[in-house]
Amino acid sequence: MGHRKEIQVEIDRRSGFCFGGVKAINKVEEELEKGPLYCLGDIVHNTIEVERLEKMGLITIDHEQFKQLENARVLLRAHGEPPGTYETAKRNDIEIIDATCPVVLGLQQKIKRTFLKHENDGTQIVIYGMRGHAEVNGLLGQTNDTAIVIEGKEELEKLDFSRDIILFSQTTKSLEGFFEIGEMIREQMQGDAQLELHDTICRQVSNR
Template identity: 55%
Template sequence: MQISIDSHSGFCFGVTRAINAAEQELRHGALFCLGDIVHNGQEVARLEALGLQTIDNDDLRSLPPHSRVLLRAHGEPPSTYWIARQRGIEIIDATCPVVKTLQDSIRACYEAHKNDEPLPPQIVIYGKPGHAEVIGLQGQTNNTALVLESPDQIDRLDFTRPIYLFSQTTKSVEGFNALVEAIKAQCTMHNAQLAPFEYHDTICRNVANRVAHLRAFAQSNDIVLFVGGAKSSNAKVLYEKCVEANPDTIFISSPDDIDKEILARCQAVGRVGICGATSTPQWLMERISERLSAS
């Protein structure tokens, strides 16, 4: 069995930056993180062993003044900053700069158009409802933005009103383009020349640029172990790309997921590739490689 780890997989710079911030701040005392710092249970457990305490929004409301709370790369809605100010909580803001720019763009669009007459605008986010980043983006519009997951849902839009479309950073470019084409077709059908449709491809290229490489990596191996957290949107997108390139791709989250059947499948072939998402730590892929080598 020849095992290789994809050199392009692993944390993106936004996640690396947030984790570095957590490690740095933990040296100065107690630190809370609002939500899982990364959608990878193994990495969360490693940081919790160093002292990081993961909290939810209810916990935030009951923290004592001067508590220190790290905001992860996904970003937060304005209400989180407001609560922190009210309670005298110190925020360590590790929002990814790419997400921050997107939040600012959506807020600027909302502020510029919220009072437009006679056609009130619709701000639309292509993303996963309830995802932390999407909640932060909706917050920029006073929670008025619509969230669409696929072109099948465009009947929720009013094509006689202006539409301003943005994307969650980790969605797929193909999916975004399909949604744009579906909306354009409906605008034409509704003869909606007076109601503009503006779209902004705000997908992070740290994710999108990995796809071509990941496809090539998947094709160059007989079997692929894709390592990702069950809650990671980015892992879902990249795993699907791997499966398209090599149907012999298996999603796992930890070395413990390598059962007898997976092991037998790996041993039956020559080349085993290990890759992962922008939320997958390098050390975890290495542990999986070690587990395979030791079997």
């Protein structure tokens, strides 16, 4: 018989849920002790953890189901939500348990301020991120859905390089991709148009 080789597996110390996800999970466990609780979308991208919390009583719903709720408690996960979600909650007497990641919340506020400042001057607010992702939907909502979402360099044709551009990023995108997109935009800017970059990527995620 041959010798059995030992395999050593190393787990990166930065693996696992980010601090925003951990914060949201802890909040769920805390709030479930107070009574029934809904969560708008999967609490984290991990089926095992979602099932564990659902066995404890968490009820996961989508946005259509959310609109039908009344007099309920709903937790918003770390990805954040657009303003419309809070407006629906107010109309339907829904108590919001807000577990939005502080990094995402800060980005939402920054984009909102930028939108209000440049709403009428032709500046393009661009978000480098995954179209349809919950976080990106929340960021778009800060601009009344007027921001331009770019998933990659092949979509740069959507931009008008003769007008000012302010570039933000979904917090979980790669730094390399963000700066590559930024440089490609800079090379195509025309006339007096200015490019403003905001590195809004979460380092805990990007360093994995």
